[in-house]
Amino acid sequence: MTRLFDKxxxxxxxxxxxxxxxxxxxxxxxxxxxLQSLSRGCVAIGLLVLWRTGLVSFGHALFxxxxxxxxxxxxxxxxxxxxxxxxxxxxxxxxxxxxxGFLLRQYRAIFFALLNMAFSMILxxxxxxxxxxxxxxxxxxxxxxxxxxxxxxDSYRPTLFIFAVIFxxxxxxxxxxxxxxxxxxxxMAVRENEIRVEYLGxxxxxxxxxxxxxxxxxxxxxxxxxxLTIGHVDPxxxxxxxxxxxxxxxxxxxxxxxxxxxxIGALVYELLRTYAFEFAPxxxxxxxxxxxxxxxxxxxxxxxxxxxxxxxxxxxAAAKSGDAPAGE
Amino acid sequence: MTLGTTKTTLRLVGAAVAGAVxxxxxxxLAQTVKIGTPSFLTGAAAPAFGIPAKKGAELxxxxxxxxxxxxxxxxxxxAGRQIELLVYDEAGGGTKQVTELRNKVQKDNxxxxxxxxxxxxxxxxxxxxxxxxxLTIQTVCGTPRVFEEIxxxxxxxxxxxxxATANNVSAARYLAAKMKDKVKGFAxxxxxxxxxxxxxxxxELAMKTLIPAAKASTKPQFPKLFSGQYxxxxxxxxxxxxxxxxxxxxxxxxxxxxxxxSARGLFKRKAFxxxxxxxxxxxxxxxxxQGIMAGTRGPYGMYVVDDQTPLNxxxxxxxxxxxxxxxxxxAYQYAQGFLAAKYAYDKAAKAAGKFPSxxxxxxxxxxxxxxxxxxxxxxxxxxxxxxxxDDRWGVTAWDEKRGEVVVKDVVVFPPECVNPPDGVxxxxxxxxxxxxxxx
Numbered sequence: 001m002t003r004l005f006d007k008x009x010x011x012x013x014x015x016x017x018x019x020x021x022x023x024x025x026x027x028x029x030x031x032x033x034x035l036q037s038l039s040r041g042c043v044a045i046g047l048l049v050l051w052r053t054g055l056v057s058f059g060h061a062l063f064x065x066x067x068x069x070x071x072x073x074x075x076x077x078x079x080x081x082x083x084x085x086x087x088x089x090x091x092x093x094x095x096x097x098x099x100x101g102f103l104l105r106q107y108r109a110i111f112f113a114l115l116n117m118a119f120s121m122i123l124x125x126x127x128x129x130x131x132x133x134x135x136x137x138x139x140x141x142x143x144x145x146x147x148x149x150x151x152x153x154d155s156y157r158p159t160l161f162i163f164a165v166i167f168x169x170x171x172x173x174x175x176x177x178x179x180x181x182x183x184x185x186x187x188m189a190v191r192e193n194e195i196r197v198e199y200l201g202x203x204x205x206x207x208x209x210x211x212x213x214x215x216x217x218x219x220x221x222x223x224x225x226x227x228l229t230i231g232h233v234d235p236x237x238x239x240x241x242x243x244x245x246x247x248x249x250x251x252x253x254x255x256x257x258x259x260x261x262x263x264i265g266a267l268v269y270e271l272l273r274t275y276a277f278e279f280a281p282x283x284x285x286x287x288x289x290x291x292x293x294x295x296x297x298x299x300x301x302x303x304x305x306x307x308x309x310x311x312x313x314x315x316x317a318a319a320k321s322g323d324a325p326a327g328e
Numbered sequence: 329m330t331l332g333t334t335k336t337t338l339r340l341v342g343a344a345v346a347g348a349v350x351x352x353x354x355x356x357l358a359q360t361v362k363i364g365t366p367s368f369l370t371g372a373a374a375p376a377f378g379i380p381a382k383k384g385a386e387l388x389x390x391x392x393x394x395x396x397x398x399x400x401x402x403x404x405x406x407a408g409r410q411i412e413l414l415v416y417d418e419a420g421g422g423t424k425q426v427t428e429l430r431n432k433v434q435k436d437n438x439x440x441x442x443x444x445x446x447x448x449x450x451x452x453x454x455x456x457x458x459x460x461x462x463l464t465i466q467t468v469c470g471t472p473r474v475f476e477e478i479x480x481x482x483x484x485x486x487x488x489x490x491x492a493t494a495n496n497v498s499a500a501r502y503l504a505a506k507m508k509d510k511v512k513g514f515a516x517x518x519x520x521x522x523x524x525x526x527x528x529x530x531x532e533l534a535m536k537t538l539i540p541a542a543k544a545s546t547k548p549q550f551p552k553l554f555s556g557q558y559x560x561x562x563x564x565x566x567x568x569x570x571x572x573x574x575x576x577x578x579x580x581x582x583x584x585x586x587x588x589x590s591a592r593g594l595f596k597r598k599a600f601x602x603x604x605x606x607x608x609x610x611x612x613x614x615x616x617x618q619g620i621m622a623g624t625r626g627p628y629g630m631y632v633v634d635d636q637t638p639l640n641x642x643x644x645x646x647x648x649x650x651x652x653x654x655x656x657x658x659a660y661q662y663a664q665g666f667l668a669a670k671y672a673y674d675k676a677a678k679a680a681g682k683f684p685s686x687x688x689x690x691x692x693x694x695x696x697x698x699x700x701x702x703x704x705x706x707x708x709x710x711x712x713x714x715x716x717x718d719d720r721w722g723v724t725a726w727d728e729k730r731g732e733v734v735v736k737d738v739v740v741f742p743p744e745c746v747n748p749p750d751g752v753x754x755x756x757x758x759x760x761x762x763x764x765x766x767x
Contacts, residue, residue: 027434027435028430028434029430029431029433029434029435032427032430032434033427036423036427128520128521129520131525134451134473134522135521135522135525136448136521136522136523136553137447137448137451137471137473137522138422138448138451138452140451140455140478153459226423230422230423230426230427230452231426231455231456231459232422232423232426232451232452232455232456233422234421234422234423234448234451234452236421236422236448237420237421237422237423237424238423240421273424274427274431277416277417277428278416278431281369281415281416281417282369282370282417284370284417285370
């Protein structure tokens with residue numbers, strides 16, 4: 001079983017502990033950025049899981065928004081504990097993914113990407129019509145309790161942060177282990193040669209379906225965290241196709257090498273947006289687009305590839321100078 | 329060599345720190361009031377709303393800082409301190425705006441937020457503003473839900489413009505006053521989102537009370553927001569029996585609709601009520617339809633272009649001088665938010681004998697009546713946090729001599745005539761036949 005506790009696991013655990021410690025030092029606006037990065041990071045892990053199979057979804061805001069609106073609807077009927085909201089959000093998003101999966105698992109490439117987008121825009125259209133949920137103006141989310149505990153006003157957001165970190169940690173470690181399992185590793189096989197996978201006795205469609213549900217649950221979790229972070233849900237910033245675009249952006253930015261990288265990607269994206277917005281209020285979208293272009297040109301495998309690039313160079317330099325790096 | 333580099337680095341760091349301290353010290357000496365102003369700088373709402381709003385804010389801040397304004401706002405600054413204006417983009421949706429509000433308050437330490445155009449932004453920010461304890465003066469957004477549902481017990485959030493219900497009520501009152509017998513029924517074309525849905529509902533309810541004989545179309549049009557193509561809707565409207573058409577269209581959608589409907593002569597066949605039509609009137613100029621009813625949600629823009637109060641004349645003159653075009657309603661409405669702040673800060677400073685705290689400013693603004701460009705703004709609803717002003721409606725015409733769209737046949741409706749009494753929800757009031765309105 002030691003196989004499970006590999007470098008990535010320990011890296012994520014160190015990240016968990018570090019974020020707990022950091023929670024005491026962070027200013028509120030930074031914590032807010034942190035919370036959003038955790039939320040978007042969760043969704044991006046979901047995309048990463050699909051990406052490894054060679055599938056890109058331009059519609060994961062569907063599940064993200066579903067999770068977020070589940071929080072709003074559960075609060076209307078009086079459910080207000082974070083764990084129930086989380087389970088509710090993940091379950092409804094997962095269920096939706098399960099149902100849609102039967103159709104979507106038959107499609108690949110651009111058809112898969114756009115069908116997802118189509119479904120997300122259907123949800124957008126429905127939400128924009130529902131006056132009870134505030135139509136396009138959205139609806140407010142109340143402060144929640146944590147296993148029955150209601151923190152004071154000052155400690156509410158630090159508490160929320162701790163819970164979000166734990167949720168994201170579970171999501172990341174769980175996904176990492178899944179990707180290392182036989183079923184998870186098969187994803188790459190599906191990407192490389194689907195027919196061959198079928199001949200080996202596995203069902204490619206079933207593998208994709210499982211992934212799709214997993215990514216739906218993760219996106220739902222991201223939606224729950226986002227709803228609680230923002231305190232408001234509205235179709236434009238939860239379900240619109242540009243939101244799905246943000247997730248794809250983060251996945252490209254982070255690269256699909258490692259689940260931990262998605263959080264770094266989400267954080268970089270969040271900071272990029274914050275500062276682009278602050279220093280260039282009239283052309284901030286241009287800066288975001290420009291950065292994406294640069295990433296694709298110079299780091300096609302995302303930020304994570306900086307690490308391997310650096311390693312390669314070091315190894316190359318070491319090889320040149322004659323002595324091999326110790327231990328490798 | 330290594331040592332040398334380290335030394336240079338250290339020196340550089342030292343210089344940077346010294347520079348930062350000097351800069352920090354500089355701002356601390358000349359104390360300012362930092363105001364964050366969200367407005368649409370990009371996207372569909374920028375040309376007709378965001379940009380004039382930003383210009384209005386920048387002009388009034390210049391006027392306040394230099395003490396250029398006529399009495400009673402003629403001393404410089406907010407409670408003697410210069411305003412430092414941070415205009416930022418309102419585009420990007422509720423999530424982005426909540427984040428940006430946190431950044432502005434917690435990172436940039438703004439003292440107040442003045443602005444906000446979209447109802448969606450107001451809805452998303454109201455609770456957060458209360459949580460962050462930042463004075464927020466909402467200037468343009470219309471939805472009554474801000475204080476009627478989302479934030480029933482406001483402390484830090486104010487709105488200095490009539491909510492949208494008033495605008496649709498006064499439109500119906502204008503029709504009742506001018507052409508009651510001629511109204512054979514009314515159709516509507518509104519964008520399919522909260523603003524459009526609410527506007528149509530309010531107008532329909534007000535008409536039911538005021539002109540009961542006029543029947544609402546059973547098929548009100550709700551095209552998609554930003555769809556830009558209205559061929560089928562225009563055909564349907566042309567064929568409809570109703571002779572009045574209500575629309576809360578704005579921005580690019582309104583311009584596109586006007587272009588397409590003019591080409592097919594729709595404005596000649598139907599009497600149009602464009603609730604925020606004025607926002608594009610100056611941009612379209614002669615192409616803006618004549619003989620239609622276009623609103624500004626109060627005494628702003630082309631309804632007050634000739635009003636002789638010194639404050640209004642200053643604004644008209646300086647705006648035209650600075651930007652080369654007349655000020656439309658968003659410019660007035662943003663500037664009005666700053667006048668509210670100026671009024672409250674100055675009064676609170678006088679009472680306190682020193683620069684006031686946010687709580688002291690709030691105490692002065694709550695329930696206040698302060699002079700605006702034309703007439704007064706009365707913070708009359710929702711525990712003194714929601715403004716009421718008079719509202720004006722008239723019929724558009726092209727003034728050849730000025731080269732501008734003007735309004736004729738204007739009726740001024742007093743605030744109590746078009747707003748619900750304090751404590752009564754808008755929809756409830758409309759459904760109950762608008763009891764308690766005094767005209």
